[in-house]
Amino acid sequence: MATKKAEAPKGKLGVLVVGLGAVSSTFMAGVLAARKGLAKPIGSMTQYDKIRVGEGEDKKYLHYKDIVPLAELDDIVFGAWDVYPANAFESAVNAEVLKAKDILPIKEELEAIKPMKAAFDKNYAKRLDGDNVKECKDRWDMTEQIREDIRNFKKETGVDRVVVLWAASTEVYVPVDEKVHGSLEALEAAMKADDKEHIAPSMCYAYAALSEGAPFIMGAPNTTVDIPAMWELAEKTKMPIAGKDFKTGQTLVKSGFAPIIGTRCLGLSGWFSTNILGNRDGLVLDEPANFRTKEVSKLSTLESILVPEDQPDLYGHGNDEDTQYYHKVRINYYPPRNDNKEGWDNIDIFGWMGYPMQIKINFLCRDSILAAPLCLDLVLLSDLAQRAGRYGIQRFLSFFLKSPMHDYTENEVPVNHLFQQYVMLKNAIREMGGYEADETID
Numbered sequence: 178m179a180t181k182k183a184e185a186p187k188g189k190l191g192v193l194v195v196g197l198g199a200v201s202s203t204f205m206a207g208v209l210a211a212r213k214g215l216a217k218p219i220g221s222m223t224q225y226d227k228i229r230v231g232e233g234e235d236k237k238y239l240h241y242k243d244i245v246p247l248a249e250l251d252d253i254v255f256g257a258w259d260v261y262p263a264n265a266f267e268s269a270v271n272a273e274v275l276k277a278k279d280i281l282p283i284k285e286e287l288e289a290i291k292p293m294k295a296a297f298d299k300n301y302a303k304r305l306d307g308d309n310v311k312e313c314k315d316r317w318d319m320t321e322q323i324r325e326d327i328r329n330f331k332k333e334t335g336v337d338r339v340v341v342l343w344a345a346s347t348e349v350y351v352p353v354d355e356k357v358h359g360s361l362e363a364l365e366a367a368m369k370a371d372d373k374e375h376i377a378p379s380m381c382y383a384y385a386a387l388s389e390g391a392p393f394i395m396g397a398p399n400t401t402v403d404i405p406a407m408w409e410l411a412e413k414t415k416m417p418i419a420g421k422d423f424k425t426g427q428t429l430v431k432s433g434f435a436p437i438i439g440t441r442c443l444g445l446s447g448w449f450s451t452n453i454l455g456n457r458d459g460l461v462l463d464e465p466a467n468f469r470t471k472e473v474s475k476l477s478t479l480e481s482i483l484v485p486e487d488q489p490d491l492y493g494h495g496n497d498e499d500t501q502y503y504h505k506v507r508i509n510y511y512p513p514r515n516d517n518k519e520g521w522d523n524i525d526i527f528g529w530m531g532y533p534m535q536i537k538i539n540f541l542c543r544d545s546i547l548a549a550p551l552c553l554d555l556v557l558l559s560d561l562a563q564r565a566g567r568y569g570i571q572r573f574l575s576f577f578l579k580s581p582m583h584d585y586t587e588n589e590v591p592v593n594h595l596f597q598q599y600v601m602l603k604n605a606i607r608e609m610g611g612y613e614a615d616e617t618i619d
């Protein structure tokens with residue numbers, strides 16, 4: 178795909194979020210508060226990071242907005258869908274992420290964000306029991322209704338463009354089935370045949386967004402956009418897609434820390450990651466079928482950074498088959514902690530002559546506080562990509578995602594290494610700003 182300079186935005190940017198829970202309400206509250214000068218959007222690359230452009234005497238370090246034409250926070254108009262009818266204010270209060278002093282000054286704006294009825298199927302998230310749900314004849318009808326919601330939102334708000342972001346619960350694991358997910362034609366036929374087993378509601382949202390000319394971002398570990406059918410649709414509609422699973426706490430640390438082990442040629446015999454989490458996300462993930470989706474996403478991070486086939490002496494030992502280090506990830510639902518997740522990593526490494534050592538990392542994080550800036554960055558950069566004529570899988574957004582999209586049918590290996598991902602991000606920004614991509618270290 179030819180790279181071109183991004184066109185300047187015209188008018189407002191609609192941000193339609195699937196799921197109005199802890200992450201979404203924290204994201205929205207932060208943007209609205211920042212707009213009023215009441216809070217700072219800390220952790221957001223698009224608001225803070227500076228990238229070098231030019232070399233030698235011409236080199237300058239600029240904020241993204243001075244390189245590319247990003248939409249302004251003031252231009253964002255929010256909308257949402259949720260299974261529960263709570264508006265964004267009620268949801269922020271229920272989530273208990275933010276303090277009253279941070280929510281009350283933006284109460285009116287948050288109350289105005291009322292969720293549209295969700296495209297939902299209880300078999301995909303058994304622990305949820307809301308009644309703000311669409312009546313759908315079949316999966317095709319579900320998709321058509323979401324498309325209508327997007328069109329109505331555009332009409333009612335007068336926004337120029339829309340980005341759709343999935344920040345809803347993790348669905349049960351849907352393995353890729355070539356017969357259904359392998360082509361757009363097969364996917365559409367399955368939707369029309371109401372194939373509930375292979376067509377998750379999230380696929381209906383993605384299909385609707387792309388068909389309505391909106392980039393789609395998958396913030397959960399759902400396999401929604403990891404299928405050739407969806408790539409075909411993104412190519413056909415010339416829309417960007419990004420996914421999957423916000424890289425927030427433990428996996429951010431992992432993708433930043435694993436390169437230390439790899440770069441210094443230390444050995445790894447095992448990496449055990451566990452978490453305690455007490456919010457609704459934790460409740461949904463307590464269901465084994467939903468946790469499976471998360472587990473697959475979280476496990477993928479190390480595979481392309483510490484590769485046993487490349488370094489059998491260093492990474493080729495540890496599990497039962499003695500072919501690879503042992504990598505295990507657990508999430509335990511523990512209500513007292515609510516959104517304040519605690520992650521522990523125990524890393525068993527070995528050094529000179531095989532002598533073992535251990536590293537322990539204890540991250541006491543706040544899930545939604547880490548996810549909110551990623552929502553903002555993913556939304557603004559997907560909108561930018563669309564204006565730069567980029568479509569299909571947006572690899573430069575891998576930096577923000579636990580399990581980056583890649584074309585596995587072509588044996589493509591995803592880039593999980595945090596600092597390689599950062600180079601990809603910086604170069605995409607440079608190119609969309611009309612500068613040359615480069616590999617200079619700075």
Ligand SMILES: NC(=O)c1ccc[n+]([C@@H]2O[C@H](COP(=O)([O-])OP(=O)(O)OC[C@H]3O[C@@H](n4cnc5c(N)ncnc54)[C@H](O)[C@@H]3O)[C@@H](O)[C@H]2O)c1
Pocket residue numbers: 195196197198199200201258259260261272295296297298302305307344345346347348378379396397398422423424425426456457458543544545547548
């Ligand atoms: N916070 C993090 O650090 C982080 C990191 C990576 C991924 N995620 C993912 O982000 C998602 C949101 O997390 P959260 O903490 O806000 O969860 P949450 O439970 O507070 O909110 C999710 C909301 O989605 C709604 N929902 C579920 N299915 C829906 C559907 N089909 N249509 C519309 N709404 C639907 C639920 O009713 C709920 O209100 C989860 O999938 C989580 O795994 C979060």
